[in-house]
Amino acid sequence: MSTIATLRKGEIGYISEESLDSIPLKLLEMGCLPGAEVQLVQIAPLKDPLYICVNGSHLAIRKETASKIIILKS
Amino acid sequence: MSKNDIKVALIGNPNTGKTSLFNQLTGLNQKVGNYPGITVDKKEGISKLSATQNAIITDLPGTYSINPTSLDESIVLKTLLKKNIKESPDVILVVADVENLKRNLLLFSQIKDLEIPTVLAINMVDQMNRKGITIDLSLLKKELNTEVVLISARKNEGIDEVKAAIIRCHVAAKASPLCGIDHKIDPDYFTKLKEISPNYSLYQLWLMITQNNYPETVTKEEKKKLLAFKEDASKLKKYQHKETIYRYQEINKILKKTYIVDKSKATDLRGRLDRIFTHRIFGYLFFVFLLLVIFQSIFDWATLPMDLIDGTFAEISDFAKSNLPTGVLTDLLTEGIIPGIGGVLIFIPQIAILFLFIAILEETGYMSRVVFLMDKIMRRFGMNGKSIIPLISGTACAIPAIMATRTISSWKERLITILVTPFTTCSARLPVYAILISLIIPDKKIFGFLNLQGLVLLSLYALGFVTAIVAAYILNKTLKIKSKSFFVVEMPNYKLPSIKNVFFEVVEKTKSFVLEAGKIILALSVILWFLASNGPTSFDNAEKNTIENVVNQNLSDQELQQKIASVKLENSYIGILGKTIEPTIKPLGYDWKIGIALITSLAAREVFVGTLATIYSVEAGDENTSTIKEKMRSEVNLDTGKQRFNFPVGMSLMVFYAFAMQCMATLAIVKRETKTWKWPLIQLFGMGLLAYVASFITYQILS
Numbered sequence: 001m002s003t004i005a006t007l008r009k010g011e012i013g014y015i016s017e018e019s020l021d022s023i024p025l026k027l028l029e030m031g032c033l034p035g036a037e038v039q040l041v042q043i044a045p046l047k048d049p050l051y052i053c054v055n056g057s058h059l060a061i062r063k064e065t066a067s068k069i070i071i072l073k074s
Numbered sequence: 075m076s077k078n079d080i081k082v083a084l085i086g087n088p089n090t091g092k093t094s095l096f097n098q099l100t101g102l103n104q105k106v107g108n109y110p111g112i113t114v115d116k117k118e119g120i121s122k123l124s125a126t127q128n129a130i131i132t133d134l135p136g137t138y139s140i141n142p143t144s145l146d147e148s149i150v151l152k153t154l155l156k157k158n159i160k161e162s163p164d165v166i167l168v169v170a171d172v173e174n175l176k177r178n179l180l181l182f183s184q185i186k187d188l189e190i191p192t193v194l195a196i197n198m199v200d201q202m203n204r205k206g207i208t209i210d211l212s213l214l215k216k217e218l219n220t221e222v223v224l225i226s227a228r229k230n231e232g233i234d235e236v237k238a239a240i241i242r243c244h245v246a247a248k249a250s251p252l253c254g255i256d257h258k259i260d261p262d263y264f265t266k267l268k269e270i271s272p273n274y275s276l277y278q279l280w281l282m283i284t285q286n287n288y289p290e291t292v293t294k295e296e297k298k299k300l301l302a303f304k305e306d307a308s309k310l311k312k313y314q315h316k317e318t319i320y321r322y323q324e325i326n327k328i329l330k331k332t333y334i335v336d337k338s339k340a341t342d343l344r345g346r347l348d349r350i351f352t353h354r355i356f357g358y359l360f361f362v363f364l365l366l367v368i369f370q371s372i373f374d375w376a377t378l379p380m381d382l383i384d385g386t387f388a389e390i391s392d393f394a395k396s397n398l399p400t401g402v403l404t405d406l407l408t409e410g411i412i413p414g415i416g417g418v419l420i421f422i423p424q425i426a427i428l429f430l431f432i433a434i435l436e437e438t439g440y441m442s443r444v445v446f447l448m449d450k451i452m453r454r455f456g457m458n459g460k461s462i463i464p465l466i467s468g469t470a471c472a473i474p475a476i477m478a479t480r481t482i483s484s485w486k487e488r489l490i491t492i493l494v495t496p497f498t499t500c501s502a503r504l505p506v507y508a509i510l511i512s513l514i515i516p517d518k519k520i521f522g523f524l525n526l527q528g529l530v531l532l533s534l535y536a537l538g539f540v541t542a543i544v545a546a547y548i549l550n551k552t553l554k555i556k557s558k559s560f561f562v563v564e565m566p567n568y569k570l571p572s573i574k575n576v577f578f579e580v581v582e583k584t585k586s587f588v589l590e591a592g593k594i595i596l597a598l599s600v601i602l603w604f605l606a607s608n609g610p611t612s613f614d615n616a617e618k619n620t621i622e623n624v625v626n627q628n629l630s631d632q633e634l635q636q637k638i639a640s641v642k643l644e645n646s647y648i649g650i651l652g653k654t655i656e657p658t659i660k661p662l663g664y665d666w667k668i669g670i671a672l673i674t675s676l677a678a679r680e681v682f683v684g685t686l687a688t689i690y691s692v693e694a695g696d697e698n699t700s701t702i703k704e705k706m707r708s709e710v711n712l713d714t715g716k717q718r719f720n721f722p723v724g725m726s727l728m729v730f731y732a733f734a735m736q737c738m739a740t741l742a743i744v745k746r747e748t749k750t751w752k753w754p755l756i757q758l759f760g761m762g763l764l765a766y767v768a769s770f771i772t773y774q775i776l777s
Contacts, residue, residue, distance in 0.1 A: 045354035
């Protein structure tokens, strides 16, 4: 199963509808919506956190959160 | 402030230029107060909207939504739920970043649903051409059903239009919801909720139950009914998710018609800079290099103004002494109050310079990259990437540093950061280290270029930081606090810092230090002065007895006065206190005189030097360090007949000052931020015990 945490650097995916309930409200509000295109921009030197770009927002989230957000690859 | 002033609440996402707009609207008419009942700073300013109309603008903390996840953000919710006329805003001014309008409109849509008149200011429109953005303003106004103004706060463009829009919006007092959550998600559920009270908008009632936050104006009856809605918690959560998705759908519909981006025009400056600043090697190297530059500048730039302040206060004190009639009041002024104020102001240069750097790092967007780089490391020690900012600020002063922890949303991570911040080497420790190092460490170079004294000072900084980290690790393992750790940080665009914003930030932070720490340091200085200049009968007889004792020694008048002063001190209340604790501190290598300095250091650590100066009867007003140093060097340990400040004693003292919690002002701030005396007391005794044991070991091994 692909999640944001399994993306490679620079890779793009789409947030799956099924992960709606596992996305924290805060992330949802910041634009991390089901159906949205998400790109993994950068991985921190110690492999965590992850730097993503979704819906025009550039966000750093922890791997733990990222691994709960299921994505579909195009 | 008059009754007719319009109360405006300024709200926006972080990094949208909200502060720039606030500074443009209010200029120097700003003040920082407290929200009633809570301790978060409230920034307010008066803005002249027109010849006859003023507005009081409250700058609320930056937030992505009304649903709070940190202390800072909860202020926004609390302010917006207020219903009493005195505190609730008349108009809400929402600032949005033109480049990220979609996400910014989420907050706007929530605010609009509160049914309070709202103005939307879209900021940074000077970037539109470069980013290939076009906006259909008149259609956007119609779709959002509100006043919309395009501005560029940094370039001072569109500010007058904002002012005019606030007046128009206030007069029209038109307030209708934008999204209307009720009929989209679960009509029955929300109709029932709305029926509870006609005094609040549906969205306000919804926020009360989802955020568990009930303003005082809610009646008992209403609250009971609202609580009934909370019973099905999973439903609440589900509906909150649905609500957010629905809001984005509506926003997308509106933006599709009014907002066009030509992506071919985008430049990749962010990407290029990020590749350097977040690089696995260069990223850390650059950060360390930056820290070195900052600390170097603090020492280089601050020396001159600090000497100036020091000298000026000595002169003021001398001037007052020679021009005012002698008496207790003059003594209180010249020996208590004036040096007390000087003792606070002396820190301003270092603190201002450090905050200048921090403000620039935050303004440019670099600070978020540091948080990104450090999160994993800090997490191992029970903290958060955001803890790095308090830990850096702590090298100036722990007080503003502890206040900077408010952005950390997890209580456990925030508490640990608060508890360990006082270990970082603050500027008050510096004078103590400086004089002790010059006494016990030879001024020579090792390997031909490294200054040994400088190296010792650097190791003391390292000692403070390492101790903070180790303490955090232990606290993380022992504190049994369950708190949800959630971390999301926006990586804003890089931009040049605005001089105005940086200036205001430095002034505000420095001012809050002077007021917070100042009143405590000043009060303690006065108390210590009293204890040092009063005592039992032996104190009152000191002068007479001394003159009788030394009558044959042929002392000059000056030497006699010094002798009297030191005998007086020995017999003052504080001298007695020092003698009382002497047996406890003897194993650390200290005598009662050093004991007095330890006690007076409770006001502020750097008082150590001044106290010893007084005790070793250096001429009043002569603050020349070499003189104090010479006196300290010639001070003899009566038990051994050798130097008092030898290597073991000096090292033991420095270790003591590195660990001990000798700062009343910090304890008061920790009490304020944690809302209980438990944590400051744990700090006081925990750090005190550590200092005692570590100094004991240091002294016993070295001597």
